[in-house]
Amino acid sequence: xxxxxxxxxxxxxxxxxxxxxxxxxxxxxxxxxxxxxxxxxxxxxxxxxxxxxxxxxxxxxxxxxxxxxxxxxxxxxxxxxxxxxxxxxxxxxxxxxxxxxxxxxxxxxxxxxxxxxxxxxxxxxxxxxxxxxxxxxxxxxxxxxxxxxxxxxxxxxxxxxxxxxxxxxxxxxxxxxxxxxxxxxxxxxxxxxxxxxxxxxxxxxxxxxxxxxxxxxxxxxxxxxxxxxxxxxxxxxxxxxxxxxxxxxxxxxxxxxxxxxxxxxxxxxxxxxxxxxxxxxxxxxxxxxxxxxxxxxxxxxxxxxxxxxxxxxxxxxxxxxxxxxxxxxxxxxxxxxxxxxxxxxxxxxxxxxxxxxxxxxxxxxxxxxxxxxxxxxxxxxxxxxxxxxxxxxxxxxxxxxxxxxxxxxxxxxxxxxxxxxxxxxxxxxxxxxxxxxxxxxxxxxxx
Numbered sequence: 001x002x003x004x005x006x007x008x009x010x011x012x013x014x015x016x017x018x019x020x021x022x023x024x025x026x027x028x029x030x031x032x033x034x035x036x037x038x039x040x041x042x043x044x045x046x047x048x049x050x051x052x053x054x055x056x057x058x059x060x061x062x063x064x065x066x067x068x069x070x071x072x073x074x075x076x077x078x079x080x081x082x083x084x085x086x087x088x089x090x091x092x093x094x095x096x097x098x099x100x101x102x103x104x105x106x107x108x109x110x111x112x113x114x115x116x117x118x119x120x121x122x123x124x125x126x127x128x129x130x131x132x133x134x135x136x137x138x139x140x141x142x143x144x145x146x147x148x149x150x151x152x153x154x155x156x157x158x159x160x161x162x163x164x165x166x167x168x169x170x171x172x173x174x175x176x177x178x179x180x181x182x183x184x185x186x187x188x189x190x191x192x193x194x195x196x197x198x199x200x201x202x203x204x205x206x207x208x209x210x211x212x213x214x215x216x217x218x219x220x221x222x223x224x225x226x227x228x229x230x231x232x233x234x235x236x237x238x239x240x241x242x243x244x245x246x247x248x249x250x251x252x253x254x255x256x257x258x259x260x261x262x263x264x265x266x267x268x269x270x271x272x273x274x275x276x277x278x279x280x281x282x283x284x285x286x287x288x289x290x291x292x293x294x295x296x297x298x299x300x301x302x303x304x305x306x307x308x309x310x311x312x313x314x315x316x317x318x319x320x321x322x323x324x325x326x327x328x329x330x331x332x333x334x335x336x337x338x339x340x341x342x343x344x345x346x347x348x349x350x351x352x353x354x355x356x357x358x359x360x361x362x363x364x365x366x367x368x369x370x371x372x373x374x375x376x377x378x379x380x381x382x383x384x385x386x387x388x389x390x391x392x393x394x395x396x397x398x399x400x401x402x403x404x405x406x407x408x409x410x411x412x413x414x415x416x417x418x419x420x421x422x423x424x425x426x427x428x429x430x431x432x433x434x435x436x437x438x439x440x441x442x443x444x445x446x447x
Contacts, residue, residue: 009154009335012229014236014243016158019165020305021222021244026168027106027302028113029216030252031295034259035271037209041201042194042269044260050206051256054213055249057404058220060397062245064376066238067394069224071382073233076316077224078375085378088322089434094371095317096430101367101423103310104344106218107303108351111139114299120276120292139352146304147345153334154229157308164301169251171294175279176254183282185261194265207411208362214408215365216252220245221372225309228316258282311340321441322434362416366423369409373402 012020037047068081076083076095083091115138150157179185201209223230223240230237255275259268262278271277279291315337318328324343331338376398413420 024219
């Protein structure tokens with residue numbers, strides 16, 4: 001009977017696949033990290049250089065995942081790549097980490113960010129500083145609302161995602177252009193420092209900063225997770241990764257340039273809601289409400305993309321026998337992994353209500369930095385895959401990505417050992433779960 005189970009349908013062309021990459025990348029990171037980065041680095045020019053370097057690193061990863069996805073166009077992303085090219089344990093562990101740090105936690109964080117910025121955009125809603133429970137209810141509500149959309153099928157879900165993403169990109173572009181053309185900024189900010197006696201940033205601080213930046217760039221591999229639903233994946237999957245990552249890199253550099261132009265480094269350092277501060281300095285205090293609405297809209301798109309992407313990883317794991325069996329079920333009418341979608345949203349909802357997000361940025365960044373290093377090295381095995389070749393550009397990109405990413409993780413560990421150690425413990429806890437699933441799978445096979 002298993003042979004007659006419905007599978008995921010190849011419905012996505014290049015445009016919606018690229019939109020999902022863009023939507024998944026542009027989330028809370030770009031709107032919350034620049035002030036923190038400047039506090040650590042002290043120099044706006046160094047911060048901009050690291051944003052550029054992070055973009056090059058993300059593009060390198062996208063090139064590698066494009067080659068891997070074209071050779072293995074199935075759901076799951078690096079779960080599929082690591083399982084097929086190295087060992088199912090590595091595939092399981094990346095999916096295990098993604099379940100908590102890769103999708104559920106960012107989904108919770110983005111939904112909480114949405115409620116925070118919605119409060120700034122519409123003060124009359126009563127979501128002020130003392131309305132913590134109400135903000136969490138709004139955050140859970142937006143997860144439920146968008147999950148309801150995506151449970152109705154990829155056709156509707158991708159259409160909604162397209163509108164949200166195009167609107168988000170247009171709003172960001174409008175803010176950047178208006179900031180330079182109409183805003184009251186100061187070009188001298190680029191050469192200033194947070195303090196005249198601030199010491200130069202150490203390599204450990206630079207490594208930690210790059211890890212935060214790579215968290216903001218996370219999503220450059222998004223199309224790989226939905227490989228089973230992309231039409232003509234040999235062409236469209238690599239193109240969607242490269243185009244989406246390139247678009248986001250340009251937007252990130254433009255936004256940060258506007259932030260620095262608008263706000264003096266000493267005033268920006270340590271500020272989380274740096275977008276609102278920049279709008280207020282460029283256009284006056286009233287603009288802060290408008291930028292809050294823009295960021296809320298941007299986060300809405302990110303929430304939607306996480307609901308699309310994450311469940312495809314758990315679906316792929318369960319289909320292979322390395323996760324709860326029911327999660328592999330596909331709705332026969334809507335052709336989406338409905339139980340996987342519901343499971344992820346339940347976990348994210350619990351995280352929203354628990355409110356345990358202290359130092360989550362470093363934790364998520366370290367977790368998400370581990371397994372892509374192994375996955376990109378898989379391009380060296382593509383020469384042995386029928387119909388594919390290990391081309392030099394992919395191999396060079398893999399070496400660059402793996403080498404720099406390893407250095408970032410090592411430097412970040414020494415700078416923030418507690419959060420980094422918790423991330424490693426999360427990985428280690430997944431091992432006994434893998435052994436349990438693998439044992440159950442062997443029993444079923446023998447039976």
